[in-house]
Amino acid sequence: MPKPSKRLPSKSKKELAVILTSGGMDSCVTAAIAAQSYELAMLHLNYGQKTERREEKAFRDICKFFRIPPNRQLISHIDHLKKIGGSSLTDHAIEVTKANLENKKVPTSYVPFRNSHILAIAVSWAEVIGARKIFIGAVEEDSSGYPDCREEFFRAFNKVIALGTRPDTTLEIITPIIHMNKSEIVKKGVELKAPLHLTWSCYKNETKACGVCDSCALRLRGFQSAGVDDPIRYDKLIQYH
């Protein structure tokens, strides 16, 4: 059995880690945490979400900030999540609703089983380039209530990785901010000098963030309770509690 031919050499003594980088704040802070101990390989997924182009720009800006060479950047395009629909993020027939941060139900922005798609890509890539960890900036406690953002989901996925890859592959999902709230994530980002000004979180707009969708609301509440100014521009700046 030949060794995978695309194993990337590490320039330092650090091991390689794949970082799932949506272009949002959480994955940016996660990348900053991972960069303390690993060489980064950054993965981005375009799945037909409404703000796809703006998120890809944020991804490229963040890669530039972290000086990621081209062979450690991967942008994937998939069309089936849009074809399948069933989410306000991918289906124009379903509106991106205003945030209701008290609502504990699965919101309309839930993209069915999305994190499994991006994790599958990350695992395939990590296995071939010889990375040992996959970092994902999922947040369980202070999040929108997506089922595939919970720690037990990632624990179960780690088992699938162990069983579904080569016997000599050692690969594990790491979720460093899963139990932080958004305020702690903002503070951690500021502490590590993560490029929060380059990130994009809004589900609805691509120029000025709307300020009222689930993602904007959670982000703004985080900045406000951390006592930090959000460096990006908003259409509506609301005070959240």
Next chain:
Amino acid sequence: MPKPSKRLPSKSKKELAVILTSGGMDSCVTAAIAAQSYELAMLHLNYGQKTERREEKAFRDICKFFRIPPNRQLISHIDHLKKIGGSSLTDHAIEVTKANLENKKVPTSYVPFRNSHILAIAVSWAEVIGARKIFIGAVEEDSSGYPDCREEFFRAFNKVIALGTRPDTTLEIITPIIHMNKSEIVKKGVELKAPLHLTWSCYKNETKACGVCDSCALRLRGFQSAGVDDPIRYDKLIQYH
């Protein structure tokens, strides 16, 4: 929370099941088994494999045979497995080797973590259209030794599905032929009048099957030991033991 808008009505009293349909013999027999108890929705994945067009043709022919309406057919195209490489099926730098049916190592045709990609798509689709089962024609015992074809892999994936989908989603992977050998699969296909003449298994060619790659060798050995003529045409017809 609005109900998923794309739930498909079932014409009969049967529940809906998503069938992973590569175009090969195993998935075709699996579809015939599922058709006894379920309405079928058929999913096919083009991932840049060398015989992509031929497999898609087989998929379409099989859908026609089973009279699957267009809204119950989904063909996905992904580009990342080809970009990632590391397999003789997707990477032109790696040759499709001749079969060595005694070799118990992971062969060069292993596409890193491929079944997770197709399962993720199946789960997202099944959740939106309201299917209750996902059928996959994976074979553990008499197979090429891919880690993601083992029963314990699917058992672990079922846990990921339960944790990563909506609380009211009930969805489960079914592997009806996982412990059959290829000879039993051929016999089951003949018994159920599965359209084996429409299937394509060869990893290498798109006109006449090569007869010597892993997939051809396993298929031919199955037909030969079942005492059944393989209805498709081969470049080389070898006797396997």
